[in-house]
Amino acid sequence: MRTAVIIVAAGRGTRMGGEIPKQWQLLAGKPVLAHTVAAFAGMQVLMVIHPEDRDRAAALGVPVVEGGATRDASVRAGLAALEGTGVEAVLIHDGARPLVSCGLIDRLIAALDRHDGAAPALAVTDALWRGTEGRVSGTLDRTGLYRAQTPQAFRLAPILAAHRAHPGGAADDVEVARAAGLDVVIVEGDESNLKLTYPGDFARAEAILRGRTMDVRLGNGYDVHAFCEGDHVWLCGVKLPHGKGLLGHSDADVGMHALTDAIYGAMAEGDIGRHFPPSDPQWKGAASHIFLSHAIALARSRGFDLGNCDVTLVCERPKIGPHALEMQAEIARIMAVEAGRVSVKATTSERLGFTGREEGIAAIATATLVRA
DSSP states (O other): OOEEEEEEEOOOOTTTOSSSOGGGSEETTEEHHHHHHHTTTTSEEEEEEOGGGHHHHHTTTSOEEEOOSSHHHHHHHHHHHHTTTTOOEEEEEETTOTTOOHHHHHHHHHHTTTSSEEEEEEEOOSOEEEEETTEEEEEEOOTTOEEEOSOEEEEHHHHHHHHHHSOSOOSSHHHHHHHTTOOEEEEEOOTTOOOOOSHHHHHHHHHHHHHSOOEEEEEEEEEEEEEESOSEEEETTEEEEOSSEEOOSSOOOHHHHHHHHHHHHHTTOOOHHHHSOTTSGGGTTOOTHHHHHHHHHHHHHTTOEEEEEEEEEEOSSSOOGGGHHHHHHHHHHHHTOOGGGEEEEEEOOTTOHHHHTTSEEEEEEEEEEEEO
């Protein structure tokens, strides 16, 4: 079932205070919405924004639509934008909830196999009071009461129809769904999935982010190119004079190819051939920085940063040592990371095998991706 995510971020968040809306304020050095978008890495995301926030939203790299004067109007705009796109189910999420977990997302999607809708909630465990003029005026039975969270999950067509039929003013999408007679099942929520409402919530959210286990991915890449006629080779983005060239569909930069595959591998995204098929003539003779730039951009779109990478070139000639620092700097420039995160080195095969016979060059690469 093709599922999309609508992140509702058109509100102004006046209770939070500050010069800009809370969803654009910094949390652990990034806008709140950057964390929210990253939580849905790998999914189709549509963000509903206020017209004044278009410039801010552009930096997040996801499609946007303009919202309405109320939350339900904004949700309706997002749902309408997905109509006719092939999306079958939708997760509707508050932009000010940046700590949603993968486990919660999986529980919601699984529940849609059996129900019209699903929403996360936590049972109320504290005593409930009524208050009048600052004094306790009564108590309430907490049996069967829950604290609602988002994302709230629905099949697209029924929830869109429900929103179009609703008069407005609903507290959330579950209220809209129930008014239309849809069955909504409760799934277990997360205590850490808090909604940023007051200034103190930012401190709580940062503490949760610091305490979370980092998602660390390791990928390996290996590539080989044979020598052919020519007067230079490209290695790790640097053109080296040589008595031969390297044979390949692109520029045959064996080091950059191995590193690109390592980054794809860390994300379980296959290899260069999946993203840039050699059967496609547009990649004939292409510069390999195109492939590496795509791989690192894909990683960042999923919330990952490069921890470090290590490339080893295996050849007798050309000699790599005199050029290693230049290669290191070029790879760092392409990936927009500090040079200290990039290692380029070389070894020979002691005259053994195809590299020892100077029939070609091999490269081995390792890349670490980290998502906090």
